[in-house]
Amino acid sequence: xxxxxxxxxxxxxxxxxxxxxxxxxxxxxxxxxxxxxxxxxxxxxxxxxxxxxxxxxxxxxxxxxxxxxxxxxxxxxxxxxxxxxxxxxxxxxxxxxxxxxxxxxxxxxxxxxxxxxxxxxxxxxxxxxxxxxxxxxxxxxxxxxxxxxxxxxxxxxxxxxxxxxxxxxxxxxxxxxxxxxxxxxxxxxxxxxxxxxxxxxxxxxxxxxxxxxxxxxxxxxxxxxxxxxxxxxxxxxxxxxxxxxxxxxxxxxxxxxxxxxxxxxxxxxxxxxxxxxxxxxxxxxxxxxxxxxxxxxxxxxxxxxxxxxxxxxxxxxxxxxxxxxxxxxxxxxxxxxxxxxxxxxxxxxxxxxxxxxxxxxxxxxxxxxxxxxxxxxxxxxxxxxxxxxxxxxxxxxxxxxxxxxxxxxxxxxxxxxxxxxxxxxxxxxxxxxxxxxxxxxxxxxxxxxxxxxxxxxxxxxxxxxxxxxxxxxxxxxxxxxxxxxxxxxxxxxxxxxxxxxxxxxxxxxxxxxxxxxxxxxxxxxxxxxxxxxxxxxxxxxxxxxxxxxxxxxxxxxxxxxxxxxxxxxxxxxxxxxxxxxxxxxxxxxxxxxxxxxxxxxxxxxxx
Numbered sequence: 213x214x215x216x217x218x219x220x221x222x223x224x225x226x227x228x229x230x231x232x233x234x235x236x237x238x239x240x241x242x243x244x245x246x247x248x249x250x251x252x253x254x255x256x257x258x259x260x261x262x263x264x265x266x267x268x269x270x271x272x273x274x275x276x277x278x279x280x281x282x283x284x285x286x287x288x289x290x291x292x293x294x295x296x297x298x299x300x301x302x303x304x305x306x307x308x309x310x311x312x313x314x315x316x317x318x319x320x321x322x323x324x325x326x327x328x329x330x331x332x333x334x335x336x337x338x339x340x341x342x343x344x345x346x347x348x349x350x351x352x353x354x355x356x357x358x359x360x361x362x363x364x365x366x367x368x369x370x371x372x373x374x375x376x377x378x379x380x381x382x383x384x385x386x387x388x389x390x391x392x393x394x395x396x397x398x399x400x401x402x403x404x405x406x407x408x409x410x411x412x413x414x415x416x417x418x419x420x421x422x423x424x425x426x427x428x429x430x431x432x433x434x435x436x437x438x439x440x441x442x443x444x445x446x447x448x449x450x451x452x453x454x455x456x457x458x459x460x461x462x463x464x465x466x467x468x469x470x471x472x473x474x475x476x477x478x479x480x481x482x483x484x485x486x487x488x489x490x491x492x493x494x495x496x497x498x499x500x501x502x503x504x505x506x507x508x509x510x511x512x513x514x515x516x517x518x519x520x521x522x523x524x525x526x527x528x529x530x531x532x533x534x535x536x537x538x539x540x541x542x543x544x545x546x547x548x549x550x551x552x553x554x555x556x557x558x559x560x561x562x563x564x565x566x567x568x569x570x571x572x573x574x575x576x577x578x579x580x581x582x583x584x585x586x587x588x589x590x591x592x593x594x595x596x597x598x599x600x601x602x603x604x605x606x607x608x609x610x611x612x613x614x615x616x617x618x619x620x621x622x623x624x625x626x627x628x629x630x631x632x633x634x635x636x637x638x639x640x641x642x643x644x645x646x647x648x649x650x651x652x653x654x655x656x657x658x659x660x661x662x663x664x665x666x667x668x669x670x671x672x673x674x675x676x677x678x679x680x681x682x683x684x685x686x687x688x689x690x691x692x693x694x695x696x697x698x699x700x701x702x703x704x705x706x707x708x709x710x711x712x713x714x715x716x717x718x719x720x721x722x723x724x725x726x727x728x729x730x731x732x733x734x735x736x737x738x739x740x741x742x743x744x745x746x747x748x749x750x751x752x753x754x755x756x757x758x759x760x761x762x763x764x765x766x767x768x769x770x771x772x773x774x775x776x777x778x779x780x781x782x783x784x785x786x787x788x789x790x791x792x793x794x795x796x797x798x799x800x801x802x803x804x805x806x807x808x809x810x811x812x813x814x815x816x817x818x819x
Contacts, residue, residue: 218282360386416452477600651785682784
């Protein structure tokens with residue numbers, strides 16, 4: 213959603229704080245700001261725009277101080293204005309707060325505070341926090357009591373960091389329902405909503421849990437439960453395997469392009485997830501009366517593809533449900549299992565779905581990318597996919613890793629229940645193990661062709677993305693990628709839908725892109741070619757991603773990208789990767805903001 217960073221040290225922290233908030237800009241880029249403790253008050257500079265733009269306006273890097281907080285915002289409460297940007301201050305400028313989440317009772321608190329003569333400067337829910345802390349301090353005379361007392365009044369979700377001029381060497385932080393992590397360095401410590409904020413400086417971290425708060429100084433950390441009697445907590449730090457270089461562009465023009473080209477290693481990492489974890493999750497599916505697959509956005513399409521894997525290899529139908537609809541649709545019980553899929557492990561709707569299932573006695577599992585994330589901590593079993601940091605707002609490599617893991621689980625269940633012969637299992641695993649090298653070669657050899665095609669077709673205003681069987685969820689994800697980064701009107705659908713209404717949209721201005729199965733897939737291949745003929749008969753132009761040498765497909769297509777011939781079990785993955793690359797080059801041609809598309813943020817941690 214938004215990015216929080218805070219730093220306290222024995223030396224000036226502004227350059228470090230500025231770099232840390234730049235590292236989080238993909239979490240929100242409507243506005244940003246920095247607050248630094250200086251001369252008995254907290255000095256705040258903030259404005260609308262990205263971090264570098266705001267620095268040019270407000271000279272953020274010219275600030276000085278030993279303790280500070282910063283924030284990049286994706287607007288939820290209040291418009292994108294300078295006043296609504298974070299940090300927010302108390303009237304006396306002695307308390308300053310940055311906050312992610314939603315304070316459900318902020319209207320009641322705002323009215324109560326305003327009745328005491330306090331003037332509000334913003335439209336945000338966040339601004340109630342520093343005012344509430346200042347008023348509580350007047351009553352208690354303790355900064356810590358002011359911080360905790362304010363949080364006791366708050367209802368909703370939050371991750372926040374606070375600095376006070378009354379205690380200039382401390383950062384106070386707390387969380388309920390939104391991610392917050394503390395980075396531990398030497399004479400310099402950090403608080404952030406995302407480990408990417410401090411990866412260049414330390415890889416030792418403590419994850420704050422719901423209902424906890426921390427007091428961070430340059431030399432240490434003290435943790436407590438928020439609930440009385442506020443007992444102290446001891447928690448060993450974890451070591452983060454990711455390094456800062458992994459999260460940088462590495463010479464690529466955009467993070468999206470880098471992350472697409474990261475995917476050979478992504479597949480290797482997904483294949484490296486312990487087989488014991490795969491087998492355990494497969495056995496849990498086998499023991500469950502009903503297993504649900506849940507995700508939202510890209511991960512919903514990952515879940516949809518998982519349905520095909522379990523149907524094909526384990527002879528099990530696992531319904532895929534979008535996280536935002538799970539509580540309205542699913543009926544989990546004590547004999548059931550929910551597998552939730554999330555890149556960040558913090559997605560609000562997905563966490564709510566897990567809580568809903570747990571309240572009804574269901575067991576839960578998750579496939580996530582971020583160590584120490586909420587989902588990884590709250591589910592009974594977790595598979596960490598090991599994709600490394602994904603900085604671009606649109607997901608590419610994380611989604612591919614999740615798909616590979618689901619295929620491995622489906623194969624394991626098929627083996628456990630006797631539906632997959634040794635020879636078939638060996639063939640698919642060999643195809644998976646060969647995939648990284650094939651992906652690397654394909655990306656290098658086809659990039660120029662994909663870019664040329666994108667340049668020739670980017671001006672089409674309307675698009676249909678179509679596939680059948682396992683290529684249907686890939687088409688849905690391909691459509692999502694193209695609309696996210698290009699802002700074009702793109703509709704994903706199963707190719708069989710054409711004759712049931714969608715053909716009415718086809719004309720010379722509607723570009724149709726088909727994901728063509730391998731000829732070895734027989735009927736699926738033929739059905740897709742028939743759908744292409746339906747579009748051609750109505751005068752619609754057609755692009756196809758097909759196997760090299762597929763003469764029947766090539767004879768029908770106006771434009772084609774010929775991919776290497778692969779085992780049908782893994783061929784949809786290559787279609788996905790080429791679609792990602794195509795979306796990138798279309799957006800590049802149209803001059804879009806690729807890594808930070810308008811109106812979007814990386815992790816939606818609010819409802």
